[in-house]
Amino acid sequence: MAEQFKVQKSEAEWRKLLTPEQYRVTREHGTERAWTHLYNTEKRDGIYHCVACGAALFDAGTKYESGSGWPSFFAPIAPGVVGESADNSLFSTRTEVHCANCGAHLGHVFPDGPEPTGLRYCMNGTALDFTPRA
Template sequence: MRYLYTVLLIALAGLTACAKEEAKSMDTNKVVKTEAEWKEQLDDMQYYVARQKGTERPYTGKYWDNKEWGIYSCICCGTDLFLSDTKFDSGCGWPSYFKPVNDKVITEHRDTSAGMIRTEVVCSKCDAHLGHVFPDGPPPTGLRYCINSASISFRETEKPAEQEKK
């Protein structure tokens, strides 16, 4: 009898944990895929950077010097991350922005890899590694979001009339 009771408790605990995990993913609308699904969707460099927290070499990514008007989105899930009017030339060799489209699209994590302390930024919807944020950017935020081109895609949009005058 004791054995049956123990088995039932373990089964109930497992079901409760599964239900909580399912509710958590439904509440946050997280994009969750298997590694095989990510590998099928992304090319080798995109997978290495976005899913394995790699980085591309400076001045090699396709967006570091892009000056077109548009929106930069997560390569994994399509979430809009940065607008071109927040992009600036930081001289670091990666696309740099002083703020995301809003404070909900980026999640920050402490990163102690590579023998230094940095702040990693990931997509809030799918946890794709984007790059790092540093406190040496321009006004108004003073931040520099240093983002890998392999983690983002770009879609051109029409330049707003007020920006045409600049």
């Protein structure tokens, strides 16, 4: 049985709401090329939201330079805002991260991050929308 999310839209509605690249990443589980998104080097304080539904996902205070080429965080903004599932699309199993509110594919989480969590939430900048703090 497919997971049910609070925000439900038809594929046509998602296509109307998102740019083609946002749709490819968030709805078709795509990945942007490393080092290409401006959020990889974003240094301002603020909140990163889901580009598809607007849910707050990551605080800039948890962002760090991982050297991976994608925006990386050591923790979500709050428990339960992201979900995880097994991703067997490559030659190994990875842990996919999605928005718990709408199911948008965000990226993957790896166990090689900094303290205090030891996790690296490696996110596609295309799946995020940044709002700087005033």
